[in-house]
Amino acid sequence: MGSIMKGAHILIFPFPAQGHMLPLLDLTHHLATHGLTITILVTPKNLPILNPLLASCPNIQPLVFPFPDHPSLPKGVENVKDIGNHGNLHIINSLAKLQETIIQWFNSHPSPPVAMISDFFLGWTQHLANKLGIPRVGFFSSGAFLTAVLDYVCHNIKLVQSQDVTVFHDLPNGPALKWEELPTLARVYKESDPEWELVLDGHIVGRSSWGSIVNTFYGLETQYMEYLTKIMGHGRVFGVGPVSLLNGSDPMTRGKSESGSDYDVLRWLDSRPDGSVLYVCFGSQKFLSKAQMEALAIGLEESGVHYVWVVKQELGDPVVSGSGRGMVINGWAPQVSILGHQAVAGFLSHCGWNSVLEAIVGGVKILAWPMEADQYVNARLLVDDHGAAVRVCEGANTVPDSAELARKIGESMSGSENNKKMRAKELKDKAIEAVKEGGSSFMELDRLVNALSNLEQKLDVPH
Numbered sequence: 001m002g003s004i005m006k007g008a009h010i011l012i013f014p015f016p017a018q019g020h021m022l023p024l025l026d027l028t029h030h031l032a033t034h035g036l037t038i039t040i041l042v043t044p045k046n047l048p049i050l051n052p053l054l055a056s057c058p059n060i061q062p063l064v065f066p067f068p069d070h071p072s073l074p075k076g077v078e079n080v081k082d083i084g085n086h087g088n089l090h091i092i093n094s095l096a097k098l099q100e101t102i103i104q105w106f107n108s109h110p111s112p113p114v115a116m117i118s119d120f121f122l123g124w125t126q127h128l129a130n131k132l133g134i135p136r137v138g139f140f141s142s143g144a145f146l147t148a149v150l151d152y153v154c155h156n157i158k159l160v161q162s163q164d165v166t167v168f169h170d171l172p173n174g175p176a177l178k179w180e181e182l183p184t185l186a187r188v189y190k191e192s193d194p195e196w197e198l199v200l201d202g203h204i205v206g207r208s209s210w211g212s213i214v215n216t217f218y219g220l221e222t223q224y225m226e227y228l229t230k231i232m233g234h235g236r237v238f239g240v241g242p243v244s245l246l247n248g249s250d251p252m253t254r255g256k257s258e259s260g261s262d263y264d265v266l267r268w269l270d271s272r273p274d275g276s277v278l279y280v281c282f283g284s285q286k287f288l289s290k291a292q293m294e295a296l297a298i299g300l301e302e303s304g305v306h307y308v309w310v311v312k313q314e315l316g317d318p319v320v321s322g323s324g325r326g327m328v329i330n331g332w333a334p335q336v337s338i339l340g341h342q343a344v345a346g347f348l349s350h351c352g353w354n355s356v357l358e359a360i361v362g363g364v365k366i367l368a369w370p371m372e373a374d375q376y377v378n379a380r381l382l383v384d385d386h387g388a389a390v391r392v393c394e395g396a397n398t399v400p401d402s403a404e405l406a407r408k409i410g411e412s413m414s415g416s417e418n419n420k421k422m423r424a425k426e427l428k429d430k431a432i433e434a435v436k437e438g439g440s441s442f443m444e445l446d447r448l449v450n451a452l453s454n455l456e457q458k459l460d461v462p463h
Contacts, residue, residue, distance in 0.1 A: 007035040007059065008114050008456035015119035016046050016091065017080035018284050019354050020141045023215045024119060025053055026243040027139065032057040034449045039113060041102070043067035045078040063105065068097035085184070085285050085373065088121065092202075093195045096124045099131075106132050114455045117213065120147070123202020126209055135210030135455060137236075142353045143216045144224035144239065145381050146183065146374040149175075151231065153186045154203040160186050172223035173385075180395070181376035211236035213448065215243050215353070218440040219430030220360070221381070238448045242357040244336070245435045246445070265308055266337060268327050272306050275345040278367070278413055279338050281310040282350040286371060291399045299405030300326060305346075305413045308338060339364055345421065346413050348392065351375040356382065363428035365389060365420045367412050371396040388423035 012028050014021045025040075032038050032053075038060040040050060050062055067078040072090045077083045080091060106112045117137045118125040129136030140147045148171055153160050160166050160182065167176045179187065185203070190196050206212075212232060216239050218225055229237045240246075269277060280300070282288065288296065293311075300307050307326045310333045335355075338344060339362030347359045348367040356378050359366050366389035368379040382389035392408040393400045412420075434441040 007037045008453050009037040009039065009111055010452060011063075011113035011116040012038055012040045013116060013118035013122055013125060014040070014042070014046075015095075015121040016043070016078060017088070019352055020119050020121065021046070021049060023141045023241075023243050023354065024117070024139050025050070026246060027117075027213065027215075027240065028060065029053055029057060030240075030243070030246050030445060031449065031452070032060050034445075035059070036449065036452060039063050041065065041098075043078045045076070065098055065101055068094045070094040081284060089195055089199060092121055092124075092199055095122060096198060099124075099128050102128060103131060115210070115452055120203075120206060121199075123204075123206040124198055126202070126205040129210075137211040137213055137452075138206050138209045140212060140214045142214075142374045143356070143378060143381065144214050144221040144228055145171075146353070146377045147212075147214060148224050148227050148231075149177070149377055150183050150185070150203060151207060151228075153183060154200055155207075157186070157189060157200060158191075161189070170227075172227060175380065177376065177380075181370075181380075183377070184373050207232065211238065211448075211451065213238045213240055215241040215357070217241050217431055217434035219434055220386075220427060236451060238444045240441050240445050240448065242361055242431055242435070242441075244354075244357065245361060245431065246441075265327060265329060265333060266341065269308070269338065269341045269343040272343040274342045276413075277306040277308060277341075277343045278303075278346040278348055278409060279308050279310075279335075279344050279364070280348040281333065281335060281355070282312070282369070282371070283352045283355060284312070286350055286396075287312055289397070289399070292397075295400050295402045295405065298402035299400060299409060302402065302406035303409035303413070304406075305409060306343075308333070308344075310335075336361070346409075348409070351378040351382070351389075353378055357431075360388075360424070360427045360431050363425045365412065365424040367392045367409065369393040386423055386427060388420055388427055390420060 010031065012024065014024045028038055028040060040060060041063045042050060043066065044064055047062060047064055053060055054062065070090045070093065073087065073094065077087065080087055113134060115135045115137060116125060116129050117139050120138045120140045126136050149168060152168055165176050165178050166182065167174060189200060212228065218239055225237065225239045229235060300309065308329065309326060310329045336358055339347060339358050344364055346367055347364050348369060349355045349359065351366065351368050351370045353374055366382055368383060368389050368391045370376040370379040379389065379391060383391055390412050392405060433439045436442060
C-alpha cells in the first residue's frame with residue numbers, strides 16, 4: 001500500500017475579503033478537527049491570515065499561487081480591504097486566471113482533492129470542478145434570504161434591471177425590494193462586459209453545484225433554507241452557522257496585534273451600567289463622509305446614551321466627543337468581545353452578515369442603517385421577519401437628520417423597546433442551541449463531514 005492521506009482531501013478556495021474569508025476559515029477549522037485533510041488556496045499577501053489555523057491544525061496545508069495581474073488593480077492589491085468593495089469585480093476576474101495553474105497542480109498531485117469548497121463569489125470554480133471531475137460545494141458567507149434573492153436576480157437579470165420594484169413571488173412571503181435595496185450585482189451589472197459576464201455566469205452555474213453551505217441557522221432562516229433546498233433540487237444544502245461559534249474563538253482577532261490599547265474599551269465598558277451602551281460600527285469597508293460623521297456625532301450626543309463608536313476614516317482625524325459619555329476608537333476594535341459585554345444593549349450597524357450574526361450571538365438589538373450589497377435584505381430579515389431590530393437610517397450617502405437620529409437612538413435604547421430586546425435575546429438562545437451537540441447546525445456539520453468523507457470512497461472507483 002502506498003502512503004494514503006488521512007481523511008478525505010478537500011480543496012478550500014476562499015474569496016480574499018474579511019467578511020468572506022474568516023467564516024470559511026472557521027468552517028475549515030471545524031472540518032480539519034473532524035479528520036479531513038485540507039488544502040487552502042491563497043495568494044502570498046493573504047497567507048498570514050492562515051497562520052493561526054496552520055499552527056493549530058497539522059492536517060491543513062496552504063497552496064500559494066501568485067496573484068494574477070489585473071490592469072484595473074494597483075500592484076500589490078490582493079485583498080478587498082486594500083481597495084474597497086468596488087474592487088470585487090476585478091479580484092474575482094484575476095483569480096479566474098488561476099484555472100490552468102490549479103489544473104496542473106491537481107494533475108501532478110499524488111493524492112488530489114476529492115472535492116472543492118469555494119466562496120460563492122468564485123462561481124467560475126464550478127467550471128473548474130467539472131474539468132477536474134470533482135464535486136464543488138459553494139460556501140455562502142451571507143444568509144439564506146440573500147442567497148435566494150441573489151439566485152432570482154441572476155436568473156432574471158434583465159427583468160430585474162428594468163423594474164423600480166422587484167417582487168420575489170416564489171420566495172417565502174413574496175418580499176418586494178426597491179431598486180436601491182437589491183444586491184449590488186443587480187444595480188451595476190453591465191451586459192456584454194466580459195468581467196461582469198464571468199461573475200453573472202458564476203452565480204447562475206452555482207445552482208448546479210454538488211452542494212451549498214450557508215453561514216446561517218435554521219432558527220433564524222428556516223423558510224429560506226427550505227426554499228434553497230427546493231430550488232437546488234437535492235438535500236445537500238447545509239445550514240452550519242454561526243460558524244464563529246463552533247470553535248469558541250473570536251474570529252475578529254485573527255491576524256490582529258492584540259495590544260493593551262485594544263482592550264481599553266472593555267475596561268471602559270466595565271464602568272458603565274448593564275444594558276446602557278450603544279455600539280456603533282459600519283464594517284471594515286465603509287467610510288462615512290464628513291457630513292455623515294458630523295450628523296452622527298451630533299445625533300449620538302443628543303441621544304443621551306453611552307456609546308462606543310468605531311471610526312474608519314480615509315483622511316483626517318476622528319470626530320471625538322467631549323462629553324465623556326462616548327468612547328471613539330480609530331481603526332480596529334474587538335467587536336465580538338464588545339457585543340458580548342453586559343453593558344452593551346444596542347448595535348448601530350450597516351447590517352453586513354457577519355455583524356448581524358455577531359449581534360445575534362451577543363444578544364443585542366440592531367439599529368439598522370443598511371447601505372449596500374446584502375445589507376437591506378439582512379435588515380429586512382431582522383426588522384420584519386423577527387422584530388429584533390429597528391431601522392434608523394438607510395442609504396450609503398444619506399446624511400441623517402441629527403435630531404431625528406437622536407430621537408430614534410434614544411427610543412431604541414430605552415425600556416419602551418423591550419419587545420425588540422426580548423426578540424434579540426431569543427435569537428441568541430436559538431443560535432447557541434443550534435451549535436450545541438444535537439442542535440441543527442451541529443447536526444448539519446456532521447452531515448456535511450459525512451457527505452465529504454463518503455466522496456473519497458466513491459472516487460476510489462475509476463470515474
